[in-house]
Structure formats: C-alpha cells, structure tokens
Amino acid sequence: MKTKLYVLYGGKSVEHEVSLKTAVTVLLSIDETRYEVYPVYISRDGLWCTPGHLSKEDLTVERLIAEPAFHDPARSIGEILSGVMALPGPKVVLPLLHGSNGEDGTVQGLLELLNVPYVGNGVLASALTLDKAMSKQVLAQADIQQTEYKVCRFEEWRTNEEAVLRDVEHLIGYPCYVKPASLGSSIGISRCLNRGELLTGIREAFYYDNKLVIEREVVGREIQVAVIGNERPLASLPGEFIHDHTFFNYESKYMDKRLTMSIPAKLADGLTQRIRELAIRAYQAHGCEGLARVDFFLGREGDLFLNEINALPGFTNFSMYPVMWERTDGTAYSELIEKLIGHAIARHKNKQTLQYTR
Structure with missing residues (x-):
C-alpha cells in the first residue's frame, strides 16, 4: 500500500506566494510510485480545501489554487480532516507553509493532536525560530554571538515613540535594520540610515507584527x-x-x-x-x-x-x-x-x- 502524503501549502500569511512556488517544485518531485499525493490548499483567509488530483504534466501555481466550499474556517478544516486526511492506511504530512499560521507551531500543534507524522520542526522549535526576539534569547543562552539588537513591542512604541527612537540611536546606531519579529522572506524589513527612515521603517513593520527586532548592521x-x-x-x-x-x-x-x-x-x-x-x-x-x-x-x-x-x-x-x-x-x-x-x-x-x- 502506498503511503498517503498530504501536502499543505498557501496559508494565511504574507508569504502565501512563496509557499505556492515551493509546493509546485515539491509536487513535481514526489515519487508517485511510493506516495499517493493529496494536495491541500489553505487560502489567504485560512480556509482549507483541495484542488483534487493534479497531473504533473500541467502543474502550475494557478492550478494549485482551489475555491473553498465552506467559508467558515472550522468547517473547512473539519471537512479536510474528516474527508481527506482520515483515509485509512499509512500517512505523512508535508507542511509547506511559510511564515505565520504555518511555520510558527500552529499547524504543527494540530498535527500533533491528529497524531500523524509530519515533516519539519515541532511546535516549540517552530515557534521559537519564527519569533526572532525569542530566538535571540535562546542564542544568548547558548552563548552564540549576535549583533546588538533591541526588541520593541507595539504598546511601548504607541506610548513613547521618542524614547524608543532614542534607545535605538544610543544602543544600536545607524545603519540599522527594522524587522517584524515573526516573518520571513525579508518582508517588512527596512534598512535605516537616519531617524526619518527609522520612523518610517518601524511604522511599516508594525503593519505585519506587534513585535519588532531592531538590529545593528554588520x-x-x-x-x-x-x-x-x-x-x-x-x-x-x-x-x-x-x-x-x-x-x-x-x-x-x-x-x-x-x-x-x-x-x-x-x-x-x-x-x-x-x-x-x-x-x-x-x-x-x-x-x-x-x-x-x-x-x-x-x-x-x-x-x-x-x-x-x-x-x-x-x-x-x-x-x-x-x-x-x-x-x-x-x-x-x-x-x-x-x-x-x-x-x-x-x-x-x-x-x-x-x-x-x-
């Protein structure tokens, strides 16, 4: 019996397009003599659905996108879990979800509850590595050298912008980089050479996350x-x-x-x-x-x-x-x-x- 391979891609994340590109390449490379492949698309709204069987001959990013039958996240996930992922036989899940709601431990927690094997890191490691602020604490504990940095939360910024700017200029200096704490693919990151650029970079990064990491340039x-x-x-x-x-x-x-x-x-x-x-x-x-x-x-x-x-x-x-x-x-x-x-x-x-x- 072939192993059922459930490939999760898309996701409620600004890295949605990156995930689709990854999924195309991976699906084209799966050995179908060993695996029975079930693609599962997660929309930008967090709705789960499947495009059904996809032939490798005409597989494209556009073909990966499916229209959810249900517009309630709980029901859409339930339909996939009960109708697709509950099929009998050996199975493994391949999550290809970049960024939030996929790479951060959320999907990994669901897969743990389902008690199915899945590729990649577990709940804790996924959460730690995606959150740059928490990861830096782990690296410091492990005595691994990092550049100077400051963590800034939205409430701190909202209540005292001037103090945050002074802290960055005193502790970090210019040039510096402003990064959303929990994003990848260089999205929302700014290189700042002066206070005006720092102000703009912080405001932009807060569109994507409620916590930022500001680092000295190396x-x-x-x-x-x-x-x-x-x-x-x-x-x-x-x-x-x-x-x-x-x-x-x-x-x-x-x-x-x-x-x-x-x-x-x-x-x-x-x-x-x-x-x-x-x-x-x-x-x-x-x-x-x-x-x-x-x-x-x-x-x-x-x-x-x-x-x-x-x-x-x-x-x-x-x-x-x-x-x-x-x-x-x-x-x-x-x-x-x-x-x-x-x-x-x-x-x-x-x-x-x-x-x-x-």
Missing part, C-alpha cells in the same frame, strides 16, 4: 548552512549568494535573475568547520528536528554573528537549502524530500514509545 558577507536530521543532525557546506545589493530584500531575493550561488563559500582555513559546528549548536539549542537553514553574518574583521534560523527555508529546486545539500554530498532534490519524510516518520515512531498514563 558590514560583510551573509553565509548560510543547511541542517538536516533529528537527534544527530548534519550540517552542509556553507554557501552564499553573490550579489551587489546593499540590502537583500524580498525583490532582490526572489526576482533578481543575476543572483549566483557560491557553494562552498570561499572561507579562511578552519572557518568552514566552525560555521558548520555553530549551525548545529544553534539548531539543537532551539530543539529543531527535520530541517532548518542557519544564517550567519561574517564581518569584515572576521567576526562571526548568527543572524537567524529559518525552520522552513525556501525549497524550490534553485533555493539555497537543497542546492547546498546537492553540492555537499550529491543529494538530489527528490532524494532530499525522501530523507525529510524518513526523519518525520522516525520522529513520530519514537514519540509513540512515550507513556501517557501512570
């Missing part, structure tokens, strides 16, 4: 590492994008056709191994399982700062995460998906040994 290179595994994770060779953007924002990240990857990144002797070890330390400190991409800043003086951990990195066939593995150990894209499914099933099997009664 002038240098951004180095990335792919990590995979559960109890004994492995780190890939480091990589970096070669580009001439001062600020690597959403448009430059996803629309600049001139971007090139350098894998392995050209680093001084000993630094490659140090970065791989730090990536695993950070991964384990957050309790990650399955996969994550760990991003570092390498300053001009050789200082290494951990920037952030992405629990569901970009996963198209030209994204950094799968390409780093292909150039590290020859793992092809479809093989990487198989490995991740294997880690999901192994983790779930291990959890079934736990006792919930006395």
